[in-house]
Amino acid sequence: MLAMKNVSKIFKTDLVETHALRDFNLEVNEGEFVAVTGPSGSGKTTFLNIAGLLEGFTQGDYFLDGVNISNVSDNKSAAIRNEKIGFIFQGFNLISDLNLAENVEVPLRYRGFNAKERQRRVIEALEQVGLAARMKHLPSQLSGGQQQRVAIARALAGKPRFLLADEPTGNLDSLMARQVMALLENINQAGTTIIMVTHDGDLARRAQRNIQIVDGQVCDFSLYQGQDLSATKEAHQQVNIANKPVAV
Amino acid sequence: MMLHVKPILSSLMRNKTGPLLLLVQIMLSVAIVANASFIIIERLSLMQRDSGVEETQVFTFNLYAFDTDTDIDLDKQRQRDLAAIRRLPEVIDASTINMSPLGGGGSSSTFTVGESQETSQYAPEAPIFYSDEHLVNTLGVKLIEGRNFYADEVITSGGEAPTLVLVTQVFAQKTWGDESPLGQIIYMGEWGDYPVKVIGVIETLQGAWVDREMNDNSLIFNVPMNGAFHKYVVRSDLDNIASLKEIIPALLHQDEPNRVIKGFKTIAEYRQSAYRAHELMATVLGMMVILLLLITSLGLAGLVMFNVGRRTKQIGTRRALGATKGDIVRFFLVENYIICIIGGSLGAILALQLGEQLMQLYSLPILAPIYPLLTFLGLIVLTTIAVIVPAQKAAMISPATATRSV
Structure with a gap:
């Protein structure tokens, strides 16, 4: 479903070239729940931005549903994001001036659905997260966990092929985090592919596959299940020491 | 979208x-x-708004014959002055006038019109010019109906009331509507007093007051002003106006040096001041x-x-x-x-x-x-x-x- 081949992302300033991703290879299959972990600055967010077509990349190929979307136009990227990808952000990113229904409606409006279809999908999505009764409330009238559930409803309303979740529980207490995680698991079980970036090892372990990004490269430890990984991790780190940003 | x-x-x-x-x-x-x-x-x-006057070609000046105790016949002197000015090769025409168009001050009056005293009514207030048969050409206004005064119709003996008038088409329209103004009588004062006959219609001629609605209603009567003070109006090509300001006072002083000649101003300059x-x-x-x-x-x-x-x-x-x-x-x-x-x-x-x-x-x-x-x-x-x-x-x-x- 999603495949990245030798994807590199280099940020350039006048003095420094920073390799955020280098020769990044990853395949995610339909229906998978993949957790992406890694230390700060390892390239998790860059990977998420590229996977979600929020930013471009310097080299390599990105296939979505078998189609190479490496060089699509800005408008085409927007259409793909709108139709195929659902986003869940760490800070919820709800629009504070709009009520819950209007927030969930935002991507549907950009899709061009008529008012009736929008209303049907908004109610359905808010019911799915248990907040249909509060659709006229403003985000500020909800708790953090509830706001994140609205953000999930917004991501689900467009019936995307996959969800990209950026630290979805990062701003929540442990109870709320568990509730949101349970909701994501339910969504995944209903057939939606989920890629979740997280710092939280416990949450990552609940995913079907755990990918670690270290210094812009994938380290897929699930491939080494049952083996002593310490040597592999060490070897990987040795490789990545050589890949540190260099001054140019 | x-x-x-x-x-x-x-x-x-x-x-x-x-x-x-x-x-x-x-x-x-x-x-x-x-x-x-x-x-x-x-x-x-x-x-x-068009004043109707060739503003850049027409200028006026004032003449003060302040020593009025002399035996000089001021009316004859005025006629000699005008004849001398008109003889100048640079001058197209010249006349006397009681006020400058767009000048800011002058004469205006109301009149009575009608078939009988019973049916009489007031005509609109109008700026009034007193002059002779030369004024139409001097100002460059267009006569669109009827005729100008003949020289022998101009009343030069002081104190007499006018008998003929040229009216602007605005005045004619306001007073008689679609009826022809030619041959109509207007009375200076009450009905029956001083009848004046309309003999011509001028396309446009504005009076002295740019802010007053009546300014387009101008009339020209066949009586030039008489007395010790005269306002002369002269038309010439634009290029000659500056030299005429020197030539004319010298010329008039040859006839009678004991008078003050000043206030040369084109109608275009009056327009500038007025607006x-x-x-x-x-x-x-x-x-x-x-x-x-x-x-x-x-x-x-x-x-x-x-x-x-x-x-x-x-x-x-x-x-x-x-x-x-x-x-x-x-x-x-x-x-x-x-x-x-x-x-x-x-x-x-x-x-x-x-x-x-x-x-x-x-x-x-x-x-x-x-x-x-x-x-x-x-x-x-x-x-x-x-x-x-x-x-x-x-x-x-x-x-x-x-x-x-x-």
């Missing part, structure tokens, strides 16, 4: 203060700009209009820039959720069009109310609805110009902003 008016309106309703202040500013701008533009246009159209206040008002109002529009457009651009800064994350999120760059530009345009349309509509109503008050207080003509309408349309254009640049800047915000901690 969806304009998303409803959520934008909801959002504006939940953040009223900034948009409300801008709305009030737009409302006042439309009201003031519409009325100020109306006054400017009124003033400019007043200033552009100075109008010009000043039009300039001041014009600057006020420009300033108001500038302040309003800066207000619009400022609010958009503030909103772009405040909504960076929101714009990034909208882009992440599928908004194109065009959607973002449209979002800001629609948001500001809503403010502009509401403020502009209220401003147009306020403009008409204000116009009515000005009409009552300062006797101004009533404000034509086209002015608030045009101001409103102009403001839509201004809104587009003021909003488009910051909106395009907003559209450049990366969708990746949604995942950043800003």
